[in-house]
Amino acid sequence: MTANPRPQLSVDVLFADAAARIEASARALWPGLPVRLGAHLPSVTCYVQHVDVGGRALVAKVSYLGVSLVSLLRGVRGDWPTVRAAQAAYLTAPSALLEREATQLRLMGQTPGLDVASVAGLRGGVLFTDRVAGPTLADLLAAAPKHSAELLSSVVCTLRRLQSPALPRGATVPQTPERGVGPVFARKMRGAAGQLYLRQLGEERLPDDQVREQTRLLLGMAVERLMRLRKLPQPRCPALLHGDLKPEHLLFPHGPSARPVFLDPGLQYGSGCTDTAKLLSRTLLHLLAAPPAPGAGREIVEGIDAFVRDQVRGLVRAAVQDLWLRQLVTTWLMDTVNITSSYLSAPAALPLPAPAPGLLERTLAVGALVERGTALLDEQQPMRRLWPPFLESVQAAVRSGAGAER
Numbered sequence: 001m002t003a004n005p006r007p008q009l010s011v012d013v014l015f016a017d018a019a020a021r022i023e024a025s026a027r028a029l030w031p032g033l034p035v036r037l038g039a040h041l042p043s044v045t046c047y048v049q050h051v052d053v054g055g056r057a058l059v060a061k062v063s064y065l066g067v068s069l070v071s072l073l074r075g076v077r078g079d080w081p082t083v084r085a086a087q088a089a090y091l092t093a094p095s096a097l098l099e100r101e102a103t104q105l106r107l108m109g110q111t112p113g114l115d116v117a118s119v120a121g122l123r124g125g126v127l128f129t130d131r132v133a134g135p136t137l138a139d140l141l142a143a144a145p146k147h148s149a150e151l152l153s154s155v156v157c158t159l160r161r162l163q164s165p166a167l168p169r170g171a172t173v174p175q176t177p178e179r180g181v182g183p184v185f186a187r188k189m190r191g192a193a194g195q196l197y198l199r200q201l202g203e204e205r206l207p208d209d210q211v212r213e214q215t216r217l218l219l220g221m222a223v224e225r226l227m228r229l230r231k232l233p234q235p236r237c238p239a240l241l242h243g244d245l246k247p248e249h250l251l252f253p254h255g256p257s258a259r260p261v262f263l264d265p266g267l268q269y270g271s272g273c274t275d276t277a278k279l280l281s282r283t284l285l286h287l288l289a290a291p292p293a294p295g296a297g298r299e300i301v302e303g304i305d306a307f308v309r310d311q312v313r314g315l316v317r318a319a320v321q322d323l324w325l326r327q328l329v330t331t332w333l334m335d336t337v338n339i340t341s342s343y344l345s346a347p348a349a350l351p352l353p354a355p356a357p358g359l360l361e362r363t364l365a366v367g368a369l370v371e372r373g374t375a376l377l378d379e380q381q382p383m384r385r386l387w388p389p390f391l392e393s394v395q396a397a398v399r400s401g402a403g404a405e406r
């Protein structure tokens with residue numbers, strides 16, 4: 001095992017500091033009102049916690065230096081005193097991550113036809129949003145798998161409102177490059193540091209030697225191919241993306257036929273298929289982590305197939321359709337590798353959100369899927385011919401867990 005020269009930070013120290021920041025910021029924003037901290041919501045990126053201020057249900061969020069908690073705890077930005085000092089400087093900059101997120105939520109909230117969690121306050125590096133209740137997209141898919149294609153389409157249709165001229169005229173949209181699938185992949189996996197990262201995956205999360213080795217091998221093969229395959233032509237007119245579109249960022253407080261409420265945007269310009277790619281990648285990971293009733297998993301994947309084919313049909317030329325599909329699958333697999341490796345490299349003491357706990361028991365299925373998917377992308381064939389075998393490997397991954405409900 002390679003010695004880790006970096007300082008490991010304590011999860012308890014970090015969490016106590018974040019909770020203290022939330023309490024102090026809430027008291028400063030709403031003087032005189034009672035502040036009660038509630039449940040911690042596990043996240044790999046930020047510290048997130050329920051808070052009740054004078055009877056108003058809020059969610060508070062703290063980001064340290066705009067980097068993920070996984071990186072921070074692994075000592076990527078130095079020891080705790082160094083992080084604290086750097087955080088003080090980071091919070092004075094106008095471009096801090098949560099400052100941009102608050103602006104993005106406000107802009108989206110002013111866009112007709114788009115609903116977001118509204119910003120209740122931003123102070124001392126803590127973002128407060130009003131708590132939204134309701135099932136997530138993953139809950140709705142599991143409850144009504146037959147309607148998967150319609151649900152996915154309605155989400156993507158609603159998001160089209162992000163494209164100008166729907167946004168307020170003259171609005172400058174702050175960007176969130178931190179959340180870009182391609183840039184995250186390159187940052188994590190490039191060069192010797194990337195190789196070392198891959199060799200250490202699962203050290204604290206996969207106790208079985210064989211599973212750990214096999215998972216590293218499969219992810220390593222996928223990474224090597226994706227490094228070559230990821231450089232696809234960029235669109236001449238990039239679209240404005242939600243930037244972090246995943247089932248847990250889509251809540252349906254008014255039921256499946258009403259508009260969803262979007263959480264946690266990471267707005268950025270990019271290829272139109274990127275939001276769809278992340279949405280499908282994460283939807284599948286939820287399916288693998290918590291297999292629904294027998295047959296429902298298959299129906300959801302059939303819904304994904306119908307939804308994707310419908311999107312492709314909306315494009316005019318065969319060459320454009322093919323490129324869109326290639327970009328979709330490449331980005332999908334990159335995102336799957338990104339998030340799976342984040343879970344695998346998280347220190348054991350960091351509580352992880354769904355789908356991580358279930359998914360860490362299925363890393364071989366994830367590894368097999370990204371290995372097979374990238375092997376298909378590597379074949380010199382039009383993507384429309386590769387889509388059916390890719391979908392079949394998605395079905396196989398879902399089937400492999402169907403008998404293993406916990």
Ligand SMILES: Nc1ncnc2c1ncn2[C@@H]1O[C@H](COP(=O)(O)OP(=O)(O)O)[C@@H](O)[C@H]1O
Pocket residue numbers: 041042043044045046047048059061117129130131132133248249263264
């Ligand atoms: N306003 C909100 N209403 C309801 N749930 C929320 C709200 N904000 C966050 N959450 C929950 O907390 C989780 C983490 O918060 P999020 O803003 O996504 O933070 P992160 O940037 O760490 O991903 C979300 O996935 C969601 O489940």
Ligand SMILES: [Mg+2]
Pocket residue numbers: 249264
């Ligand atoms: Mg989030």
